[in-house]
Amino acid sequence: MVYKNARNALIGVSLIGLAISTVAASRENAPTVPSISDDQSQEAPQRQRIELSDGWQFNLVGPYGEDGELDSPQADEWQTVAVPHSWNRVGYYLSDPETHINTPENIDKTQGVGYYYTSFDAPQLDGGQRLYLEFDAVSRTAEVWLNGQYLGANRNPFGRFRLDATGLVAPGQANQLYVKVDNTQPAEGNSTADVLPMTGDFFVRGGIYRPVSLVVTEPVHFDMLDHGGPGVYAATTSLEGGNAEISLSGRITNSGASDAPVTIVASLLDDQGEVVGSWRDQAVIAPGTTSELEGSMHVSSPRLWAGLADPYLHTLRYELHAADGTVVDTIDQAFGIREMELDPERGFLLNGTPYRLVGAGFHQDTEASDWAVSREEVNESLRIMLDMGANSLRLSHYQHGSPVHELADRYGIVLWSEIGLVTAWTNARDQVEAPQGIVENARQQLLDLVHQNYNHASVAVWGIANEVDFGPGRPDFLGRPPEVVADPMPLLNELADLSRELDPHRAVVLANCCEDRGMVDVPVVAEAVDAVGANRYYGWYYGEPGQLGEHLDGLRLKHPDIPVSVSEYGAGAAPNMHTDNPLGGPIDMAGRTQPEEFLTWFHEENWRELADREYLWGIWLWNAFDFGTTVRSEGDAQDINTKGLVTYDRDIRKDAFYFYRAIWSDQPTVHVQGRRYVDRAYPVTDVRVNSNAPSTTLVVNGSELATLSDCDQNVCVWSDVALAGGENAIVARGNFAAGPVEDAIVWQLDEEQRDAFRIDSGAVVAASAQVQFGSDDFFVGGTAGSTDQRGGRGRQAVFAEIAGTDRRDIVSSFRQGDFSYRIPAANGRYHVTLTFVEPDQPVGARLFDVAANGDSVLSSYDIHQRAGGALIAITESFDIEVEGNMIDLAFSPVSGEALVSAVEVTPLR
Template identity: 80%
Template sequence: MVCTTARRALVGISLLGLTMPSLAVAQEGQAGAQSATAQQDHSTPRQRIELKDGWQFNLVGPYGEQGEFAAPEASEWETVSVPHTWNRVGYYLSDPETHINTPENIEKTQGVGYYFTRFEAPELSDGERVFLEFDAVSRTAEVWLNGQYLGGHRNPFGRFRLDATDLIRPGAANELYVKADNTQPAEGNSTADVLPMTGDFFVRGGIYRPVTLVVTEPVHFDMLDHGGPGVYAATTSLSDNAAEIALNGRVTNSSASQAPVTVVASLRDASGAQLASWQDDVVIPAGETLEVEGALKVTSPRLWDGLNDPYLHTLSFELRAADGTVLDTVDQSFGIRQMELDPERGFLLNGRPYRLLGAGFHQDTEATDWAVSPEQVDESLRILLDMGANSIRLAHYQHGTPVHDLADRYGIVLWDEIGLVTAWTNARDQVEAPEGIVENARQQLRDLVHQNYNHASVAVWGIANEVDFGPGRPDFLGRPPEEVADPMPLLNNLAALSRELDPRRAVVLANCCEDRGMEDVPVVAEAVDAVGANRYFGWYYGQPNQLGAHLDDLRKKHPDIPVSVSEYGAGGAPNMHTDDPLGGPIDMAGRTQPEEFLTWYHEENWRQMADRDYLWGVWLWNAFDFGTTVRAEGDAQDINTKGIITYDRDIRKDAFYFYRANWSDEPTVHVQGRRYVDRAYPVTDVRVNSNAPSTTLIVNGAQLDTKSDCDQNVCVWSDVTLSTGENNIVARGNFDGDPVEDAIVWQVDEEQANAFRIDSGAVVAANAEVQFGSDDFFVGGSAGSTDQRGGRGRQAVFAEIAGTDRRDIVSSFRQGDFSYRIPAKAGRYQVTLTFVELDQPAGARVFNVAANGETVLSSYDIAQRAGGTLKTVTETFDVVAQNGGIDLTFSPTAGQALVSAIEIVPQS
């Protein structure tokens, strides 16, 4: 308990009526004020002091029903560094010793956390101003300085600044409290109007981006302009020989008298040489902010040209007093470029088609969750650059300064967007967006545009993601409303604001559902300049080969609206494998998500988009696995496994190399299946991603044939025989005489040598006392199961099957009119077929089974033979394999043929 005296010591700090613990208690046993190192740039009078170390933190959690709060004990305060988040979300179930996140260290609390620090403020002179700059606090922030409320912010993703001049203690210790609140929005609560309302990602809490104390002269470029730099520039015209750059600056005079100043802007190249300049003399009235405008003309400009040449100039804005004294300087990296969207030609960079290829990107990592460092952001971007990406969709909210600075430097084109995701109301009967939510969306858009306007990399402003579900919104995103509000008034509002803030960048959104066969879907594409389609053909619905025609239809329907694919993807666990990605059903909401299916999915979806040049961009979903709290899928808990790189950035899944071979000019040779080491079958296809003119496969030292012009740069060697024990697989790409190799090792156990044990109807083989492979070598038929799948909160229902100790193996089946063509070596084999009748009575399902053309089971009736349903029956016979292997044919005469498991074992 906190003593009464201690509570009285901090009279005046009251958070919504809740008394905060005293400084003495919060700091008991801790060092005094954190040492603040000034980051003085001698070219400008500004002083920046980062408040990084020595913070105290306490996670209070949600309030009680009456809003009561008991001040925590001193021992409950934890010393942290900022950036910091109290949340840690998502962990892998496999190999826990290799991962940072575990069930024991996960923290998903949503509620209130308090931060405290003591810092030494510099001495001030001549009316200098002091601002506290927070790059982001989530969801909301309330700030107290030296016992007095300073201000707050209600955007979880944007920078904000507070003028602390009147409360700061110059040259002395100062006490700073920050209340961060990431309560899940609900009608009537503390974050009811703070977007996002819902979404397939978790909104963390904390001061998760840097905090800085900034000291300026009384006359300065506006520090309170929605977190922006106060100075702005845009390329307004561009030709082969000249460029014109529009300038805008906001100058604030905090002094008591008017200030005559000269505003100077100059453009310098990378060597520091000045290319153009502009200046204007203005008088700033006392206590006011004045907006100034100008222009620069540059001859023979070197352009910012994406990955080809991401050339950056330095644009300097300077304020000079009448006597020439420099009052303030703001430097901005600036790329001279023009970007356009065309419904026929796609994305145009500097007047020429430049197709955007990349991935969606969430800001969290397993190492630090949302509190990522610039170095971690750089690592992520370098991985995507290595894949061949030239663009990133920053989803589903405003990202920080580091990713924008790095994108400028690397030449990566960005899609920026606000946190309007899926829902824009928080009561089940609301049919219009509440005023508070509308204003919050507008605030997030203002912050986004002001803070990122000068970045050459930013191409478009996104105002929404998937607000067009209509009544079909998935339950896992929160219970759908009783009344579906019309999103168009809000979208039109935001689109108009975006065009007002920045008329040169296109307004875009990502939709999910138009023309997908869903009822009452609003056509939100009509609210914006260009659209992104989030489409999951082959995962949540349909087949990949339907995507192309669907996109063509959208283009015809909206001939004047440029179309892109802003999301497509599938789950993939890198430690879960299949011998045939089409061998059985995938759990889109459950555990069965093998890596090979993810690879197949991306291959087949890219096939639909590769030659559709009208698409102004293609962004797969997602770059990296990321934390969420609505999923229990693949080999992970609370992780969306659609990333083509793992959460920890350690594993680049096979799909990554598919894109590298197709998108990058860097020599790429990659053997798929390197993590599927213990092979189920002695014969397999070998698939290699290669962009080499010719590629050779070498297996156990023996060179197989050389392939060139491989479909989608995927070279396939069929029916490759493996040896018992270790198998060394080497793919060698020949790049103009310079070979590039990739080598992996597969293992075949003695039990698997020349044997084929097939878990029919299963895309991932179940466990048994001997290794089975997933369904493979089949022609025709369809997969089924005796079980009912779970996922999305539904419990799986497992059938009770009598007469077997391999329940999981025989619970799946292949049925229909089908055959198996087994690439067995010549010799004699024993074949064992296992059958389980699901629900048909005797006489309803009758079929013949032939081996190499000879009938081995005639007019076979599982229910009759087994004596009912859900009872196991097996049949065994011998067959001689010739050079063509073994053909097993299942031909129905009534109903559909069916088999649950096949075992083919060589006879000694």
């Protein structure tokens, strides 16, 4: 389909995809694909590739001269490393350090200059052959010396670059290679001032963190210096009447001294090796020049690349023939014929059919390897996302390496691929427009991104920016906001125009943060692109999840011709931190209190807003995995963004992972939530199970409870399930047509907790005490509050001094307003103790009544008067006879708001 203007109702996007290899890795219930060689490149016999991986020397401290004259390495000053390599290691979990690779002792957040050195034996170059140095990525900047001579540089931290080393290499001899790498944080006037990203909620590591190779070609070859791309390109321009039209081009370089008559031949092969389409052209390439030949081929009744259902890949073989018929260069690429479209009403269409994109944002780091990830680690990450049911990934917030693109092609994963323009595009507080250096760096990153990934079937859109619309409301943790906010539109318009020029077959997109969120001076950046993604955190940073849908509908009405997606939504969670009720008290969006159950609730409620809005062309939650950053101290982690559905080490799939697996995946899924909350606080609890079975049965301690079907959002809930003292076996059985699928966990209930309810009122995570309390639960109405001032984002928490108690942390929080507690206690006699702490009201300002099962126990109660002052704990106790398996404690205001700081109900045995 021919590309249509962004303001038309339909944006046509079609391209042939490249995928060359995968590593088949076993993962529970993950989709399987044919295993192929780990070798990512199918090099032509006319080319020779030599990987430079082992035996590198690295030095982070110097000193070295600025003129490129580098001393020979001394063994005691250098460490031996293998490439890929990064000198940075970022982010660690606070608990269970023995189970993790990263610890406070091995973390390295150094930013600055490092040097790499290696010696390699160069092959002989015969008949005018050329030798290129290929770096898949060096961050942030690279300067390269070969045999003491300056060879070249690169200032894109994320893209492949090649340098023609023919003139400096010593064939058949040992060669000395130095690489100066600089990941200094950009600032006005420094060495990386113009290298994007300027800021962001992730850390830009330093190092040669992707592979390095020598590549030898014949003197006439497909262009090696085309922005790191393959030099050959293809795009499906039409799928009509069951036939495909494919445009083709090849850039041919003649490094020889005389004219080179050549014939270019492109052959399309099916998986049986049969030719199903071809193109041939001839040209004479002048010496020392590069020429581009263009053509097309017709394919009858092609088998299409159809996402996860059928990621079928042909082989596209480009051959370059000399005048005598000799093949002087060959490039084989696996690719898929497909058509992608974005429609404001119908969403994303794959080969003319609506295809809902669902998935997650994805950063490239892992705890094991940081940025220097292997192909196997990338494969593991993708397999985990496939297991969750994702059919798409947003590659955030920079160009990712070849493995993820190649594997996505082969698995059928649709990609959003973007450059590193994040939040800021100036580096001085008074700049009113982007400096030319930053503009050029953004252009370079886009040129590299498109050329290197143009042929990938999986890539649907090119992203040119993320959250550049903060305006003066930019969060402090991303750096002090500028005095004058530059207008991003000139830069965005320039990048959008460049993207359309480079690739008229894919939509240009960006992700915004702030339009129509009530912020001041927010630029409407959606007008710069063909389709937009909305990063929205209703229920985490602001608002409630229920506001998300109406907000998206408003954006759609405001921009009826611009397809809308949700490019980020998420919340933080520590898998070892738990709550009995995710709404029991405040979470810390910038601090430590981030229970796993809140993440689950957040995603359930956000998905409720997203599920039926079919106009959304994609939905990407944030994030696939916890990832390293240096601006966060939250949950159970330091320098880790905890919004991942899977932990940094890929070891724990949080409960929210299985929420999506149960609604996105066709794989039989049964998962009992709360499996890591083993030591339970209450003898009665709800049991929640993610299940996509037609019906699901719960078995507790061998007794079968009710069987549920048609569960809301595939979340089955059994309310007020009684637990026994000691060990409790919880089994959920999904009753599938092919047979039952079960998930079993074990909870413990301490004898002290049997038949007792100790409630830390107003706390979403119960504080520690000599006897176990649960978080605030069983309440109806009211709001949570605290005597303490919360910290986070660099602010220290201030803890109130509370007299009259040895449970300060328990009673520092409270529930207030007009509320009640409905506690599902078994019939019998109980002792009830209520603890009160007046936070700030004088005598007479707060008066309330307390009733137990309708009987008054406290009348016009005044905490301040009874305790003798504010911030002094006071308790009141009474006994109650329970009939009907319920205690109803009603707190009714007389003047001001009712309040309670802790509720304890213990059986009288």
